[in-house]
Structure formats: C-alpha cells, structure tokens
Amino acid sequence: MQRRYRTIADLKQHESALAIAVTDPALAGKLTAMGVLPGTLIELVRPAPFGNAFYIKVDGIRLALREEEAACILLEL
Amino acid sequence: MSDSGKPLKIALLGNPNSGKSTVFNQLTGLRQKTGNFPGVTVDVKEGRLRFPSGLEARLIDLPGTYSLYPTSSDEKIVTAVLTNPADPFYPDALVYIADVTHLDKHMLLFTQLLDLGLPLLLALNMSDSAAEQGIKVNTARLVAQFRIPVISISGRTGENIQKLLHELEKLIRNEPDASAGSEMVFYPLREQEKQVVDAVRHNLPIGNAYCALLLAHHHGWLPFLKKQERETLSAIVETKDFQSLRAQVDETLDRYDRFTPIVRKTIQQPFVSGGTATDHIDAVLTHRLFGPLIFFGVMLMVFMAIFFGYDTTGGWVENATGVLVDAVGNNMTDNWFSSLLVKGVLPGLQGVLVFVPQIALLFLLISILEEVGYMARAVFIFDKTMRRFGMNGRSIVALIGGGACAVPAIMGTRTISNWKERLITVMVTPFISCSARIPVYLVLIPVALPLSTWWTKALIFGGMYFFGLGAALGAAYVFKKILRTSDPSFLALELPEYRMPHWKNVWLTVWEKVKAFVAGAGKIIFMISIALWILGNSGPEGALDNAESRVRTEMSGSLTPEELNDRVAAKRLEASYAGIIGKGIEPAIRPLGYDWKIGIALLSSFAAREVFNGTMYTIYSLESVGAREEVEASNQRPFERYGRLRRQMTDDRFENGDRVYTLATGISLLVFYALAMQCMSTLAVVRRETGNWKWPIFQFLFMSGLAYFFAWLVYTLLPKV
Incomplete structure (x- = not known):
C-alpha cells in the first residue's frame, strides 16, 4: 500500500518537511504543547549517536525525540 | 485581599528554558529557601520579595512546564497548586515569564493562566538577546490585547527588574481579586466542555470555568480531591462521554490558532539565514563519534578535578581542625567537657568539613554543565543506553549528580514522567560513589594496600567509581525485568541554546546545596x-x-x-x-x-x-x-x-x-x-x-x-x- 505521508525517520540529515498531523493522542498533547504543530516545518538535524532518537528543529526550537515519538508526526510527501 | 498579617503569595511560572530561575534569583537573591512544609508532599522554591514601598510578599518558584496538562510529576505540581485554593502555595497573583525570542512557543501556558482568572503579569524575558537579534516587540499591543501589565525584562542583565517589582506591586495593591471569577476568557469552551463545566460547577463550589474544566481533565490524579469529589467528577466525565486526551489536543491547537496571529503582529523578527553558534557547537557535541567521546572526557575531567582538588583543600581543613583541637586541649582544664570537645565533637566535625570543598566543587561543575545547556545533550545522547537499563535519558543527570550527593539527584528525577523509569533511577542512584565516600576510600585504600605505588592507589580510587556505576546499572537491569508499568515513557526534550553560565545562578545553586548538605549531615x-x-x-x-x-x-x-x-x-x-x-x-x-x-x-x-x-x-x-x-x-x-x-x-x-x-x-x-x-x-x-x-x-x-x-x-x- 502506498503511504500518503512520511515521518522524520524518512528524512535525510538537514532535510525539512511540513508536518500535517500528530497522530497518537497521548503524545500529541505533549508534542503540540512543545510547539510541534500541524503546518510547522520540521528539520531533521541528526540522529542520536547510538540511534533510537532524533535531534530536530521546529521553528527555531531544538527538540530531542525518540523514534516512537517522531513516528507519530506525519510529514508531507 | 489576603488575610491581614499573612504575606501575599506570588507565583512565578513559565516554560522550561524561559529563564525563570534567573529571574527568581534576581528578585530574591539569598532570601530564598527550598520550602519543605509539614503536610506538603512537594517542595517548592520560595523567596522573599521586597517591594520599593516596603511591602513584602512570598515569591513561589513553580516548576517550568509547557501547559496545564502535565506529564511528569514536577509539572503536575503546577496544575495541583493552581486548581486548589486551599493549597498552602495557592497564589494571590501570577508572574508569567516568557522567552521573547521564542514568544510563539511560550504563549500556550500563558493563555491557560489567563483563563484561570488570577491577577497576572506578563514578563517578556531575554530582552538583551532580542535586542542582539534585532527583534522588536510591541508591548503596547499585548497590553491592549490581554488587558494586563506587560514588561520587557532581562534576568541576565537585571534590566527592568525594578520596574517589574513596581508593576507587580501596583497589580496586587489595586484590586487583588477584581478579575477572580470574571468571565473574560481567551479560549471559548466547546459545547461539550461547557456541559462538563456546568455539571462540575453544579456539584462542586468552583467559580472559575477553566478551573472546573481542569478538574474534570485531571480528576484521576489531583491529590487534594476527596474520594467523593473524585467519584462525582468521574461520573460527570463518563455521562458526558468526555474524551480528555482528545479535548486537550483540540484545546491546545485552538489556543495556538488564536494567539499565533497576535504574536505575529507583536514581534518583528529579521530573517536569519545560516546556522547559529548552537548549531555549530552541536555539530560536534552531539556528533555520532565525538559526542560520546567528549562526554566521557568531560566526566573524566570533573572527577580528576575532585581528586586533585582534595590534595589541596583536604589539608587545609585538617590543619584548621588540628589547630582547634590543640587550642582546646591546651587552654581548657581537663574535664568531661573538654574531653567531649576534643575527642567527640571536633573529630566528628572534621569528618564533615573535610569534604565540603569537594562537594562544593562537584556542585559547581555540575551546575555549570546544566547552566550552559550541556546536560540536555547528554540526555539526548544516552537515552538509548539508559533505556536498555530500564531508565530514561534524563536518568543520566541523576547518575552524574549522584557523584556529588544522592539527595538532590533523587529530587531531580521528578522530570521523568514514567513511574518505572523514575523509580529505578531513584533506587540505583545511591550506588554511584557520592562525595561522602571519598574520605572513606582515601583512608581505606592505603590501609588495604600499604606498599603499592601512588598510581595503583589512584587507579583503585577511580575503579571504585566504575564499581559503583556497574552496581547501579546491574541493579537497574534486574529491576527492569521485574517491574511492570503502563505509564507512557517520554524523551521529548527541548535542547536549549548554549549560553554562557549566569554566575549568579551557579553560585546560588552551589551555596544552597552545600548549605543543605552541611546542615543535614552536620x-x-x-x-x-x-x-x-x-x-x-x-x-x-x-x-x-x-x-x-x-x-x-x-x-x-x-x-x-x-x-x-x-x-x-x-x-x-x-x-x-x-x-x-x-x-x-x-x-x-x-x-x-x-x-x-x-x-x-x-x-x-x-x-x-x-x-x-x-x-x-x-x-x-x-x-x-x-x-x-x-x-x-x-x-x-x-x-x-x-x-x-x-x-x-x-x-x-x-x-x-x-x-x-x-x-x-x-x-x-x-x-x-x-x-x-x-x-x-x-x-x-x-x-x-x-x-x-x-x-x-x-x-x-x-x-x-x-x-x-x-x-x-x-x-x-x-x-x-
């Protein structure tokens, strides 16, 4: 099945994409409060040295997110 | 008005990294303490505020949080205090600290506080950084919009701190409870939320609509609710089919939609291209290979400093107590009291004082790492490693802090939202060799190996730290296999911009920790x-x-x-x-x-x-x-x-x-x-x-x-x- 979105894991380093939705309701509360909103541009700065997490930039704010947390942010293709 | 004689309480609020504690330190200086009152399960930093007119108030520094929908226990403190007028920390007025260089991300909690209806003052912090970046702020527009006092300040330079005090005094003197219970709201409730709020207010004596909504959201854990109140709220939520998580997200997004245009009209920001200093530093410090290497290098340097620092300072303390012992011994007649002093109290006190310089140095280095923003990077780098042992990336802060003293390190675990990760961190942190073990090791290593070289002894000393760390990780791994939890686990951490340490913050931290340590252990x-x-x-x-x-x-x-x-x-x-x-x-x-x-x-x-x-x-x-x-x-x-x-x-x-x-x-x-x-x-x-x-x-x-x-x-x- 063809996906209609990407996630942060699909981005190359320093690539950006627009967020379209945050899915998981438990995480969405936390992430939206921190400024990860639909319609914001998200840049993958780099993956964590030992993997499992991402360093991202959202509107000038820097965030560290786990893979599971990043996975619920849907990005534009 | 507050009861006559009782000083007014003012709460300081803001997002993490808003510079709130710097402002708190500017306002209170040494007039602060960590409150630990009987019957209060949390401790909150509190300081005395003296207004130009001589009026005094209590300033309460609530933990930094992004919203009144908390996930960790320090964030829960904020919601629990603000929804309970009977709470000993329930404030008469609020000061909200926002980072003006990221105002678009710092307004969510502010608009929630607006809806709580308490007297509120908005302080736009970091005016110095804003000026450097060419950011222009139209505060008059914010005043007109929210009808509250708005002041540009800088916690770091102290700019406008006096003006903040002045405006705050006007706010609390004029009409302390004019807006309490008023229905001027920022976020208009949705139909279902209105029904829930009406039902809550029908059953419980709550004036403010948003407060009633928060009770409905958080009835499951708010500690002050009585059993019957909890059941009533639970029944309301059930009959109205109120989906709390979903409603929280909808509310949050709605608030953003409402305040984002206001912020856009208030802030003029020049377009910046290219990476900032923080980006360049992070390219090295969070690098796949250099990141971990630099971390271990930094840790090695911290503990070398402790070890060699002992060389000089340990001698001073011993000489000083030695002089004291001799002075007492030579000048007092030989009776039970001089015997108690010379053979009981003084040797005992020497045992504490001898590593006060050590613990001060450790707290100094750790608070500098914290202050410049490095700790958040360590959390990011080691989250995966820590999870393998059933903990959270944030646990690394506790484990490092445990090298100084387990007590503040364990209190710092409140930022971990998952109960199991937090409990494991609390349980294993005391295995890390704290500064109290240093003098014990220094006596025992030469006793065990009297003939070995100096470097062998130093190696065994270093080995004791690895032994402690190994015991901590081993025990954590066992706990991970035994304990069960359904709590969600978060990393979701903001990596603040690197800054030069604000020395006043650093000294106050060291002073406070050493004081607590000497008072407790002494x-x-x-x-x-x-x-x-x-x-x-x-x-x-x-x-x-x-x-x-x-x-x-x-x-x-x-x-x-x-x-x-x-x-x-x-x-x-x-x-x-x-x-x-x-x-x-x-x-x-x-x-x-x-x-x-x-x-x-x-x-x-x-x-x-x-x-x-x-x-x-x-x-x-x-x-x-x-x-x-x-x-x-x-x-x-x-x-x-x-x-x-x-x-x-x-x-x-x-x-x-x-x-x-x-x-x-x-x-x-x-x-x-x-x-x-x-x-x-x-x-x-x-x-x-x-x-x-x-x-x-x-x-x-x-x-x-x-x-x-x-x-x-x-x-x-x-x-x-």
Whole structure:
C-alpha cells in the first residue's frame, strides 16, 4: 500500500518537511504543547549517536525525540 | 485581599528554558529557601520579595512546564497548586515569564493562566538577546490585547527588574481579586466542555470555568480531591462521554490558532539565514563519534578535578581542625567537657568539613554543565543506553549528580514522567560513589594496600567509581525485568541554546546545596559524635574502673608509662557500652573480616557513611590519648593523609594477635562502603519521592544485603596479608 505521508525517520540529515498531523493522542498533547504543530516545518538535524532518537528543529526550537515519538508526526510527501 | 498579617503569595511560572530561575534569583537573591512544609508532599522554591514601598510578599518558584496538562510529576505540581485554593502555595497573583525570542512557543501556558482568572503579569524575558537579534516587540499591543501589565525584562542583565517589582506591586495593591471569577476568557469552551463545566460547577463550589474544566481533565490524579469529589467528577466525565486526551489536543491547537496571529503582529523578527553558534557547537557535541567521546572526557575531567582538588583543600581543613583541637586541649582544664570537645565533637566535625570543598566543587561543575545547556545533550545522547537499563535519558543527570550527593539527584528525577523509569533511577542512584565516600576510600585504600605505588592507589580510587556505576546499572537491569508499568515513557526534550553560565545562578545553586548538605549531615554527625563519646566513656557500674585497675596491676613494670596509658584506654573502651555493642555485633561481621571497632563504625555509618572517619578518629583517640600530640605534615598527597589514623588502624590486632587490617579486610570494607545504603537523608528523600516507606525500606535491605554478600565474597577470596 502506498503511504500518503512520511515521518522524520524518512528524512535525510538537514532535510525539512511540513508536518500535517500528530497522530497518537497521548503524545500529541505533549508534542503540540512543545510547539510541534500541524503546518510547522520540521528539520531533521541528526540522529542520536547510538540511534533510537532524533535531534530536530521546529521553528527555531531544538527538540530531542525518540523514534516512537517522531513516528507519530506525519510529514508531507 | 489576603488575610491581614499573612504575606501575599506570588507565583512565578513559565516554560522550561524561559529563564525563570534567573529571574527568581534576581528578585530574591539569598532570601530564598527550598520550602519543605509539614503536610506538603512537594517542595517548592520560595523567596522573599521586597517591594520599593516596603511591602513584602512570598515569591513561589513553580516548576517550568509547557501547559496545564502535565506529564511528569514536577509539572503536575503546577496544575495541583493552581486548581486548589486551599493549597498552602495557592497564589494571590501570577508572574508569567516568557522567552521573547521564542514568544510563539511560550504563549500556550500563558493563555491557560489567563483563563484561570488570577491577577497576572506578563514578563517578556531575554530582552538583551532580542535586542542582539534585532527583534522588536510591541508591548503596547499585548497590553491592549490581554488587558494586563506587560514588561520587557532581562534576568541576565537585571534590566527592568525594578520596574517589574513596581508593576507587580501596583497589580496586587489595586484590586487583588477584581478579575477572580470574571468571565473574560481567551479560549471559548466547546459545547461539550461547557456541559462538563456546568455539571462540575453544579456539584462542586468552583467559580472559575477553566478551573472546573481542569478538574474534570485531571480528576484521576489531583491529590487534594476527596474520594467523593473524585467519584462525582468521574461520573460527570463518563455521562458526558468526555474524551480528555482528545479535548486537550483540540484545546491546545485552538489556543495556538488564536494567539499565533497576535504574536505575529507583536514581534518583528529579521530573517536569519545560516546556522547559529548552537548549531555549530552541536555539530560536534552531539556528533555520532565525538559526542560520546567528549562526554566521557568531560566526566573524566570533573572527577580528576575532585581528586586533585582534595590534595589541596583536604589539608587545609585538617590543619584548621588540628589547630582547634590543640587550642582546646591546651587552654581548657581537663574535664568531661573538654574531653567531649576534643575527642567527640571536633573529630566528628572534621569528618564533615573535610569534604565540603569537594562537594562544593562537584556542585559547581555540575551546575555549570546544566547552566550552559550541556546536560540536555547528554540526555539526548544516552537515552538509548539508559533505556536498555530500564531508565530514561534524563536518568543520566541523576547518575552524574549522584557523584556529588544522592539527595538532590533523587529530587531531580521528578522530570521523568514514567513511574518505572523514575523509580529505578531513584533506587540505583545511591550506588554511584557520592562525595561522602571519598574520605572513606582515601583512608581505606592505603590501609588495604600499604606498599603499592601512588598510581595503583589512584587507579583503585577511580575503579571504585566504575564499581559503583556497574552496581547501579546491574541493579537497574534486574529491576527492569521485574517491574511492570503502563505509564507512557517520554524523551521529548527541548535542547536549549548554549549560553554562557549566569554566575549568579551557579553560585546560588552551589551555596544552597552545600548549605543543605552541611546542615543535614552536620546535624547527624554532631549527634552521633556526642552519642559515641557518651557510649565510649560510660559502662555498667564500675566496669570501666575495674578494667583500668586490672590492666594497671597486671602490666605495671612491663610497659612504658605511655604504652600503659594506651592499654588502659583500650581496655576502658572495650568495657564501655560502645565496646559492649561492638562486641555484640562482632559475630555477624566477623565473616567479613571486621572486628568490634569496625562494628561500631559500621553501625554509626548507617546514619551517614561519612561518619566512618569521624568514628574511627573518635574510637582511636579514645584509645590512645598520646597519639593526638603527633603533628601531621601539611604537604601530603591524598593517600598519605590521615597518617595517624591509618597507622593506628594498621597496628591494630585481633585477640589472637592477627592483624585486623589485611588486604582482604581493606577491600572487603571498600566494597561494603561502595554498596551499602548508609545515609538517612537519602532514605528520607526516597520516602518523600515515592510516597511511602515501602521503597526506602526495600532499598535499604537490598543494598545492604548486596554489600554484605560481596564484602563476604571478597574477604573469603582474597589473601589475609
């Protein structure tokens, strides 16, 4: 099945994409409060040295997110 | 108005990284304390605020949070205080600190506070950074929009702090409760939320609509709700089919939609291209390879600083107390009081003071790492590693802090939202070698290995830190396999911009921690020293005098007067209550290679492990008064220090003539002190952080059991030479 979105894991380093939705309701509360909103541009700065997490930039704010947390942010293709 | 005589309470709020604590330190300076009031389960920093007119108020520094929908227990404190007018911290007015350079991300909590209807002041912090970046702010527009006072300030430079005080005083003097209960709202409730709020207000005496909504959202955990209130709220949520998580997200997004255009019209920001300094630094510090390497390098440097710092400072403290002991000994008549001072209190106090410089240095280095923003990077790098051991990336902050003192480190675990990760961190942090173990190690390593080179000893000293870390990770792994939880686990962490440390913040942190440490440990050690002196100088009716006269008749003639005095002191101690207690537990600790004197030291160390040296001093100076006169050279390296104490320990023998301190006994003691739970302050703080006595009791038993087992194991395996 063809996906209609990407996630942060699909981005190359320093690539950006627009967020379209945050899915998981438990995480969405936390992430939206921190400024990860639909319609914001998200840049993958780099993956964590030992993997499992991402360093991202959202509107000038820097965030560290786990893979599971990043996975619920849907990005534009 | 507040009750006459009771000072007004003002709460400081803001997102993490809004510079809130810098503003708090600017406003209160040294007039602050960490409140720990009876009946209050949380402790919150509090300071005294003095207005230009002389009016005073209490300023309460609530933990930083992004919203009133919390995920971690320090964030929950904010919601719990603001929804409960009966809370001892419930404020009369609020000051909201926002980072003006990221105003678009800092307005969510602010608009929630607006809807709570308490008098509110908006402080736009970091005006200095904003000016540097060419950001222009139209505060008049914000005043017109929200109808509250708005002030641009800088916590770092102190700009407009006086003006903030002035405006705040106007706010609380004019009409303290004019807006309370008013229905001017920022976020209009949706239809379902309205129904829920109406039902809540129908059943409970709550004026503010948003407060009623928050109660409905959080009825499951808010600690002040009575059982019946909780049931009522639960029933309302159920009958209205109120989906809390979904409603939270909808509300949050709606608030953003409403305040984003306002912020856009308020802030003029020049377009910036290219990376900032933080981006360049992070390219190295969070690099796949250099990131972890630099972290280990930084940690190595911190602990080298501690070790070599001891070289200089340890000597000063010992010389100072030595001078004091001599002064008291020479100038006071020989009576019970001077004996108590010289042989009880002063040696005990030396045991605490000797590592105050150490703990200050550790807190200094750790708070600098925190202040510049490096700790958040360490959390990011090691989240995966920590999760493998059932913890959270944030646990690394506790484990590093545990190198100074477990008590503040354990309080810092409140930022971990998952109960299991937090509990494991709390349980294993005391395994990390804290500064209280440094003097114990420095005495015991040369006793265990008297002939080895200086570098071997330094290596074993470093090895003790790895041993502690290994024990912490091993225990964490076991807990991970046993404990179960359904709590969600988060990393979701903001990585702040790197900044030069704000030194006022750093000094205040060091000052506060050292003060708390000296007050806590000092009190315990003072009491134990006195108790030991009493137990060592009294015994069953006539027992001490009988022991003395027996020695004098048996030994007279065969010993020099000095040797005779030593022997008399030893026999008196053995006949005293302390001796009786020590002998009583000797069978239990004999398998570990310890005699009754170590037994006394072990027992007293269960209050605080740093008591070990003090107790040893007390025991051995009780034994031999003459040795005190020996003067110690001051220019000694760490392992040559405590020479007098060490020589006495090395010469000590069991009844059968075997030496007490062999390699096996020394290492066995090192292992015991590395693993055992010997700190009442830590147990007390674990009790407070976990909510009941179950966990500290369990922690005490498993750590001490582990210590006993491994001490026995090494004693059995190692040669008794």
